[in-house]
Amino acid sequence: MRDDVVRYMDRSRKYYEAHGYINAYRWAHYETVPIATLSKPLKDCVITLVTTAMPDSSFSGEKDRFHIGDMSVTPDSFYTKERFWDKDATHTDDVSSFFPIEQLRRLSEEGRIGGLSSRYYCVPTEYSQRCTIEHDAPAVLQSCIEDKVDAALLIPL
Amino acid sequence: MGSAKDIVEFCGVARYLFTDFPLGNPCGRPYDLETQEGIINAAMDLLESATAPMTTVQTPYVWDETSEWKDNYMKVDDSNRALLLELGRQRMAAQATVKKR
Numbered sequence: 001m002r003d004d005v006v007r008y009m010d011r012s013r014k015y016y017e018a019h020g021y022i023n024a025y026r027w028a029h030y031e032t033v034p035i036a037t038l039s040k041p042l043k044d045c046v047i048t049l050v051t052t053a054m055p056d057s058s059f060s061g062e063k064d065r066f067h068i069g070d071m072s073v074t075p076d077s078f079y080t081k082e083r084f085w086d087k088d089a090t091h092t093d094d095v096s097s098f099f100p101i102e103q104l105r106r107l108s109e110e111g112r113i114g115g116l117s118s119r120y121y122c123v124p125t126e127y128s129q130r131c132t133i134e135h136d137a138p139a140v141l142q143s144c145i146e147d148k149v150d151a152a153l154l155i156p157l
Numbered sequence: 158m159g160s161a162k163d164i165v166e167f168c169g170v171a172r173y174l175f176t177d178f179p180l181g182n183p184c185g186r187p188y189d190l191e192t193q194e195g196i197i198n199a200a201m202d203l204l205e206s207a208t209a210p211m212t213t214v215q216t217p218y219v220w221d222e223t224s225e226w227k228d229n230y231m232k233v234d235d236s237n238r239a240l241l242l243e244l245g246r247q248r249m250a251a252q253a254t255v256k257k258r
Contacts, residue, residue, distance in 0.1 A: 001219055001222050002224040003177075005162050005163065006161075006162075006163075006227050006230060007163050008161045008164050008180075008231075010163075011230065011231045012231060014231075014233050015231040015233055015241070016245075018237075018238060018241040018245070019241050019242065019245025019248070020242055020245035020246060021245060021249075027164060027167055027168065028167075028168045029167055029168060029169070030168060031169070032169070032210075033171060033210040033211055034171065034210060035171040035207065035209065035212075037208060038204065042201060042205050080181070084180060085179070085181030086179035086180045086226060087181075088229055089179035089220075089226035089229070090179045090181045090182050090186075090187065091187060092181050092182075092187075093187060094187035094188050096184060096185065096190075097181070097182040097183075097184055097185050097186065097187045098181065098182060098183055098184050099184070100158075100193065100196075100197050103184070103194060103196075103197035106194075107201065112201060113201065151204055153158060153200060154158070154170070155158045155159065155183055155184065156159050156161070156183070157180060157181055
């Protein structure tokens with residue numbers, strides 16, 4: 001067992017250099033980040049989910065896109081083919097391994113959280129940070145405000 | 158919640174629950190309910206306890222004893238260098254064709 005952590009930024013830079021790409025991807029970077037602590041006990045909080053995949057049932061067959069899903073329905077499967085994940089070491093057949101809707105449902109039944117929001121969010125990886133900042137993030141925020149969400153779990157694949 | 162520690166910490170987030178698994182299963186090993194429950198509970202603990210931004214907590218779970226996946230992901234060496242370059246050439250040619258349309 002090793003406790004070294006994979007350096008994905010270096011790894012992907014070298015990988016794409018090997019493909020002949022000259023311009024390295026510029027990763028989002030913030031020197032300072034805000035935090036908002038919970039304003040009420042967790043047992044009263046409404047929680048939502050933000051993922052980088054989208055349900056197969058909502059996928060049009062072309063490009064995956066920003067999507068708002070119905071939290072009352074657990075998707076059977078997600079379209080993950082175009083996301084970067086380790087396709088040699090594992091798989092994404094078990095939705096709960098990357099989209100913890102069932103786990104949150106159990107926490108709600110146990111009374112650890114107040115409940116799940118009515119909607120969840122699919123924000124497929126965009127190489128445009130501008131699109132993420134100017135379109136996707138504000139849309140998620142507005143929807144969370146409407147749904148009185150207290151906390152969002154952001155879970156990239 | 159995620160497994161690409163360097164990327165998430167470089168970006169900067171309020172709270173980060175790190176699980177050292179291959180990319181794709183940040184909420185637990187597939188069909189492993191015990192690990193999945195442990196990870197979501199750790200996420201809730203972090204949500205309740207963190208008071209400063211950029212707080213990272215690592216879960217105790219280990220993918221396997223060999224950790225070979227850590228070497229294999231996006232590997233570049235003499236065994237695949239020529240293939241990757243050729244794939245890159247093909248992809249760039251396809252992208253150039255799309256742009257001309």
